[in-house]
Amino acid sequence: MNNKLTGTSAAILYAVTAAMMIFILAPIVLIIATSFSDSYFVTFPPEGFTFRWYGEVLQNEEFTSGLTFSIGLAVATTVLSVAMGVPAAIALTRGRFVGRSLLKGLALSPLIFPVLVTGLALLQLFSGYGWMDTKLKLLIAHTVVTSPYVIRTVLTSLQLVNPNLEEAARTLGATRWKTFTRVIFPQIAPGVASGSIFCFMVSFDNYPVSMWLADSANLPVPIVLYRQIGTVFDPSVATMSTIIIALAIAVVLVLDKLVGLRKAMAM
Amino acid sequence: MKSVEVRLEKLTKHYLGQVIAVDNVSLTVKAGEILALLGPSGCGKTTCLRMIAGLVDPTSGEIVVGGKPTTHTPVHRRNVGMLFQNYALFPHMTVAENVAFGLEMRGVGKAAREKRVRDALDLVQLNTFGDRLPAQLSGGQQQRVALARALVIEPSMLLLDEPLGALDKGLRESMQVEIRSLQQRLGLTTIMVTHDQDEALTMADQIAVMHQGNLEQIAPAGEIYRKPKTRFVAGFIGASNFFEATVTARNGHAAQLAAASGVSLQAEDMGSVQGDKVIVTVRPEAVTVAPLVGEGQTTGANMAVATVEQVVYRGFMLHYYLRLANGEPMVAYRQTQTEGFGNVVSAAGDRVLLSWASDANHVIQIN
Numbered sequence: 001m002n003n004k005l006t007g008t009s010a011a012i013l014y015a016v017t018a019a020m021m022i023f024i025l026a027p028i029v030l031i032i033a034t035s036f037s038d039s040y041f042v043t044f045p046p047e048g049f050t051f052r053w054y055g056e057v058l059q060n061e062e063f064t065s066g067l068t069f070s071i072g073l074a075v076a077t078t079v080l081s082v083a084m085g086v087p088a089a090i091a092l093t094r095g096r097f098v099g100r101s102l103l104k105g106l107a108l109s110p111l112i113f114p115v116l117v118t119g120l121a122l123l124q125l126f127s128g129y130g131w132m133d134t135k136l137k138l139l140i141a142h143t144v145v146t147s148p149y150v151i152r153t154v155l156t157s158l159q160l161v162n163p164n165l166e167e168a169a170r171t172l173g174a175t176r177w178k179t180f181t182r183v184i185f186p187q188i189a190p191g192v193a194s195g196s197i198f199c200f201m202v203s204f205d206n207y208p209v210s211m212w213l214a215d216s217a218n219l220p221v222p223i224v225l226y227r228q229i230g231t232v233f234d235p236s237v238a239t240m241s242t243i244i245i246a247l248a249i250a251v252v253l254v255l256d257k258l259v260g261l262r263k264a265m266a267m
Numbered sequence: 268m269k270s271v272e273v274r275l276e277k278l279t280k281h282y283l284g285q286v287i288a289v290d291n292v293s294l295t296v297k298a299g300e301i302l303a304l305l306g307p308s309g310c311g312k313t314t315c316l317r318m319i320a321g322l323v324d325p326t327s328g329e330i331v332v333g334g335k336p337t338t339h340t341p342v343h344r345r346n347v348g349m350l351f352q353n354y355a356l357f358p359h360m361t362v363a364e365n366v367a368f369g370l371e372m373r374g375v376g377k378a379a380r381e382k383r384v385r386d387a388l389d390l391v392q393l394n395t396f397g398d399r400l401p402a403q404l405s406g407g408q409q410q411r412v413a414l415a416r417a418l419v420i421e422p423s424m425l426l427l428d429e430p431l432g433a434l435d436k437g438l439r440e441s442m443q444v445e446i447r448s449l450q451q452r453l454g455l456t457t458i459m460v461t462h463d464q465d466e467a468l469t470m471a472d473q474i475a476v477m478h479q480g481n482l483e484q485i486a487p488a489g490e491i492y493r494k495p496k497t498r499f500v501a502g503f504i505g506a507s508n509f510f511e512a513t514v515t516a517r518n519g520h521a522a523q524l525a526a527a528s529g530v531s532l533q534a535e536d537m538g539s540v541q542g543d544k545v546i547v548t549v550r551p552e553a554v555t556v557a558p559l560v561g562e563g564q565t566t567g568a569n570m571a572v573a574t575v576e577q578v579v580y581r582g583f584m585l586h587y588y589l590r591l592a593n594g595e596p597m598v599a600y601r602q603t604q605t606e607g608f609g610n611v612v613s614a615a616g617d618r619v620l621l622s623w624a625s626d627a628n629h630v631i632q633i634n
Contacts, residue, residue: 164355167322168413170342171349172369172420182368186359 028245034238042233053239063240066224070204071247073135073220077142077203078196084143085150086192090184092151093158094166104155111148118145119209126213134218141213142203149202150195157191158184193255200251205244270298270454271333271423273319278328280314288314290480291328296424296473299454301447302485303461303471306503311480312460313428319458320426321345332423343372348417348455350430354409356401362388362412363397369420387419388412390449407438414446418453425450427459431466443469464504468492476500494538498546498631507548508597514543522630523568528595533568533625540632553627554599556587559618570622573597575613587613589621597621 005013030044038048057063092104110118122141131137161184169179185192207222214223221244228237273296280289289311296302304312317323319330321342330338337345356365363384370380388394391411401409410430417425430446431439447470450457461467467474468488475485476499484496495501498509510526517537524532524547532547559572566572573589576596580603587599599621613619 162353162355164351164353165357167320167342168349168351168355168416169357169368170322171320171345171347171426172416173343173346173372174368175343178372183357186357 031238031241032245034235035242037235037238040234042235042238046235053235054243057236057239057243060236062219062224063221063228066219066221067243069218070221073138073142074200074204076139077146078199080139080143081147081150081199082192082196085147085195086154086188088147089151089154089158090180093155094163107151108148110145111152115145115206116208119212122209123212134213134215137213138210138218138220141209142206145206145209146199146202149198150192153191153195153198154188157188161187193258197252197255201248204248269423270456272296272298273302273333273424273456273458274329274331275315275319276329276331278315278318278330279326280311280318280323281326287480289318289325292477292480292482293328294475294482294485296456296458298456299451300472301450301457301459301470302473302475303459303467304475304477305461305464305467306477306483307462309479310477312462312477315477316426316428316458316460319424320347320349346420346423347426348420348422348424349426350410350413350417350428352429352432354401354406354413354433356409356412356416358401360400361397362393362399362401362404365401365412366397366416366419369416373420383419384415387415390418391415406434407442410434410442414449418449418455423456425455425457427457429460429462432461432463439466440469446470468504474504476503478503494629495548495631498548501548501629501631506551506598506600508551508554510547510549512545512547514545521625524628524630528571528591528593530571530591531568532628534628534630535626537630540630542632544633546631546633548629548631549623549627551586551598551600553623554597555622556589556599556601556613557620557622558613559620566620569625569628570620571597573619573621575615575617575619577615578613587619589619 004010033046034042035053036049036051037043037046038050038052039046088107092100092107119141122137122144126137165183165187166179169183170176174182205222206220207226210220210223214220221240225237225240228240275292275294278289278292279287281287292311292315294302304315306312314323318325321337321340325338328338329336332345356362357368360368366384366387367380370383375383384397385394388397391414393408393411393415396404396408396412401412404412413430427446431442434442443466459467459470471488473485474488474491476483476491478497478499484491484500486494486496491500492504495504495507501507501509510524510528510530510532512524512526512532514522514537515525516523520536520538522534522537524534524545526532526547534547571591573591575587576590577588579586579588583603585601585603587601589597589599591597
C-alpha cells in the first residue's frame with residue numbers, strides 16, 4: 001500500500017498547504033517582527049532591531065498588572081471550568097436520566113451563542129442582583145463561556161473509554177471515587193488537558209465579555225491592549241502581543257509535556 | 268479457595284418502558300461448578316450476570332451467595348472476579364499493575380502484593396509479561412491477564428461475560444479447556460454467559476437456557492441435549508426435527524403418536540408429558556438415510572419417505588436436507604463412513620427412506 005502523492009497533484013497539494021501556512025502565520029510573524037522594530041511607529045517592513053520596546057512594555061504598569069490579572073483570571077476560570085465540566089461530562093455520558101440530550105445541548109450552547117450577547121446578558125443579570133465584586137463577576141462570566149470547551153473535550157474522550165473498564169475496577173473492589181481517580185481520569189486526562197488549554201486561551205484573550213464587566217481596577221490584558229492602540233500606535237502594542245503569544249505557546253508546551261496533548265488533539 | 272453456592276431466587280429486572288429483561292429466574296449453582304447462561308442475544312443472560320456481579324440492581328428477587336443474601340451489597344464489596352468480552356484491562360497500567368489493582372484496593376501490602384501478582388501470572392503462564400502494557404499483548408494473552416487479575420483477589424466466584432467471543436476458533440477452544448481446568452483445580456464457582464452452545468457444552472456442568480427473559484430449562488449438559496424441555500431448547504441446543512403429533516394410544520410410559528405430516532411415531536418414554544397434543548423431536552444424527560427400494564415400500568412407525576434436497580459435505584459428517592411428502596423439512600446427519608449408499612453419495616432429487624429408533628423420539632409438552 002503506497003498512498004504517497006506524486007507528480008502534479010503533489011505539487012498542487014504542497015502549494016496549497018504552503019499558502020495556508022503563510023495565510024495563518026504571516027500576521028503573527030509580522031507582529032513578532034514589529035515588536036523588535038526600531039522606530040516610533042508601526043511600519044512595514046519593520047526597521048532596525050531593538051529590545052527597547054520590551055524594556056518599555058515591562059515597565060508599563062498598566063500592561064503588567066493587566067497581564068497578571070488576566071493570567072490569574074484565566075487560571076481561576078480554567079480550574080473552575082474543569083471542576084464543573086468534568087463531572088458534568090461524566091453525568092452526560094454515563095447518566096441515565098430524562099432530558100439528557102437536552103441538557104447536553106444546553107451545556108454546549110455557549111459555544112454557539114454570540115459571546116457578546118452572553119456578556120451583555122450577564123451584565124444585566126449581575127446588575128439586577130446588584131453584585132459589586134468585579135473579579136467574581138468576571139470569573140463567573142468567563143467560566144460560562146469556557147466550561148463548554150471542557151465539557152466537549154471530556155465528553156469526546158469519555159465516549160472512547162471502554163465502559164467495561166469502570167465495571168472491571170468496581171468488581172475488583174474499587175469504590176466509585178477510586179475508580180474515577182485510578183482508572184477513568186488517566187483515560188480522559190488528555191481530553192481534560194486540551195479542554196483546559198481552550199479554557200485558558202479563551203479566557204486569556206477574551207474581549208467581548210470582559211468589555212461589559214471590567215472596571216478600571218480590574219482590567220484584563222486584551223482591554224489594556226485595546227486602550228493602548230487607542231492612544232498610541234507604536235511597536236509596544238506588537239511587543240505586548242508577542243509576549244502574549246509566547247505565553248500561549250508556553251502553556252501549550254507545558255501541558256504537552258505533562259499529558260501528551262498531541263495525542264489528545266489528534267483524537 | 269473456599270467454594271460457595273450461588274442461588275438466584277425469583278430474580279427479576281424491568282427496565283423503564285421496555286420489555287422485562289429478566290423474569291422471575293430462580294436457579295442454584297452448586298459450589299465449585301460452572302453454570303452457563305445460554306441463549307440468543309437479548310434473552311436476559313447478560314443482565315442476569317450483571318445483577319450477580321452487582322453492576323445492575325434487580326427490580327425484585329434475591330441473590331444468595333454462600334447462604335448470605337448479597338442483593339444489596341455494593342459491587343466493590345462482593346468479591347467477584349469478572350471477565351469481559353473486551354478484556355477490560357486498564358490500558359495505562361502494565362500487566363503487573365493491572366493484576367495488582369484488586370489487591371491494592373484491598374490494602375494488601377507491597378511485598379505481599381508483588382508475590383501474589385507473580386503467582387497469579389505464573390498460573391496463566393505469563394510470568395515474563397509483567398512489565399508490558401496490555402496493548403502489546405495478543406487477545407488471548409490479554410484475556411489470560413484479565414483472568415489472573417480476577418483470580419488474584421481470591422474471589423468467591425468467577426463471572427465470565429462471553430470472555431472468549433473475540434478470539435478466533437482455535438484459540439477459543441484451547442482457552443475454554445484452560446479456563447475449565449483452572450476453574451476445576453481452584454474449585455471456583457463460576458457463572459458464564461455465552462450464546463455459543465458448543466462453548467456451554469464444553470465448559471459447563473450445568474446449562475441454563477434463557478429465552479426472552481425466562482429460564483427455559485436448567486440441566487446438566489448431556490441431559491439438556493437429550494431431554495430438552497421446550498421446543499426452544501430443542502431448537503437452540505443442536506438441531507432438531509420437530510413433529511406436531513397427537514397421542515393415539517398410551518401403554519404405560521410408551522405411546523403411539525400420529526404426526527400431522529402423516530408419519531406415525533412410537534415413543535418409548537413420554538416422561539411426565541400430559542395431554543394429547545405434543546411435539547416430538549428427533550435429533551438429526553438419529554435419523555438413518557437409506558435408498559428407497561420401491562415407491563410402494565411400506566413404512567412403519569418412525570419411518571418416512573422423503574426427497575433429498577441437498578447434501579452438504581462437512582468432513583466426517585454429511586448433512587442431508589430432506590423434504591417429506593407433505594412439504595415439511597427434515598434434516599439428517601450421517602457419518603461419512605456409515606453412509607447408507609456405500610461410496611455413492613445420494614444426490615438432490617433422490618427418493619430415500621428415513622428411519623430412526625423409537626428411543627430417539629423425545630416428547631415435549633405443549634403449554
